[in-house]
Amino acid sequence: MHKVIAIGDVHADWDTLWQALRAASCLGLDGLPTPPVRAGAYQVILIGDLVHPKSAAGYAHLTGLDPFDPLEPEHVRLAARAQLGPLEQLRAYQQAAPHAVHILLGNHDAAALDPRFLLGTGGGLTHPEFDPEHGGLPLPPHLHAWMSSFPREVRLGGVQFAHVSPLPQHVHYDDLFYSDRSSKTWFRDTPEYVTMAGLGFGVYGHTPVEGGVRLHRDDRGRPLFALIDALHEREYLELLWDEGESGAVRSVTEISF
Template sequence: MHKFIAIGDIHADWDTFWDALRAASCVDADGLPTAPVRLGRYQVVLIGDLVHPKSPQGYARLTGCDPFDMNDEDHRLIAAREQVRQLEKLQRYHEAAPHAVHVLLGNHDHAVLDPRFVLGTSGGLKHTEFDPERGGLMLPPHLHAWMSRFPRELRVGGLQFAHVSPLPGHLYYDDLFYSDRSAKTWFRETPEYVGMAGLVFGVYGHTRPGEGVLLHRTEDGQPSFAIIDALAEREYLELLYDAGAEHPLRGVSVVPF
């Protein structure tokens, strides 16, 4: 049996992210995995979207530039450099226990690796700090190589972790993905997708469900999936899963910290 600690979209809210890992007893004082993680007893899963704060206020907290202005070259470069610093810290953490720390590729991470798609906030802020053609900083080669290896999903028996949904089409961030509204709405409109995919349980992010982690249950009350883009609400998910058991999902908990 394994204990999974699943943390939703980080979006450069690094202080809150490291707080979550500390609350889960997954990181030590040196920023490295604790013994349960190194031994594989705890499996840490980051659901993707490491980069790009979600708002100007998030950029201001990250950079100390208040108000933050993406059109200001200094602000833009500080935003990139601060994210690089934290990505390097996470890379050290990940590479210290790659068998037990899993970082999935989110669409914002993909946009940094391939800046054809310029993403932004609902308020009109464009994430250009890693786009050299728009005055941003090129992602350092060692981070580019590391992030390029992120898987798009993690499966353990009937348990799936993915950034968006159980739909195969939502694993690839292309023109079709960005034109398909179901990437943001599937869990409310068609939650049966998880069962149709033959899954015991699914864990996804990408969309803030509101008021913390959304834990969906079937009509008979069984947990079916969770939407965990809830770092801002200071919540993460813990699961106990025994892949060899007849009923492998042994427990699901939303954990405030």
């Protein structure tokens, strides 16, 4: 039996990420994995989108600039530099237990690696900090190589962890992805995709969840999938997973911290 700690989209909210890892007994005082993580008894999965604060307030908190102006190059470069230190810390954490700490590639991470798409919010906030053509700084080569190695899904038996959904087209962050509304609506319109993919359970992020982790059950009341983009609500997901022949999820719990 293994414990899986799945944490939703970070979006540069580093303080809350460290607090969640400490609450889950996964982060030691030295900033590195605790013995249960190193031993593989605890599996840590970050669902992606490490970079780009979600709001102007998030950028102001990150940079100390209020208001933060995404059109001002010095503000943008400061936002980039403010994210590099925590990325270095997370890289050291993950590389201390690569068998037990898994980080998925989110669409914001992909945009930092290859800034063909200038991502933004419905309110007009853009995320140019790693795009030199918009005043930002490129990721340093070693961080670029590390983030480029992130998988697009992790599977433990019949349990899938992916950034967006169980659909194969939702792991390629291209023009089609950004023009397809289903990445934000699939869980309401077609939740049966999880069963159709032959999965016993799915864990996904990408769509912010208000009120905490959202657990979806099938018609029989059995857990089908969870939406966990809820770090901003100070919640993460804890699963007990049987690595035996069944590969079954024994329990699913939303944890507040």
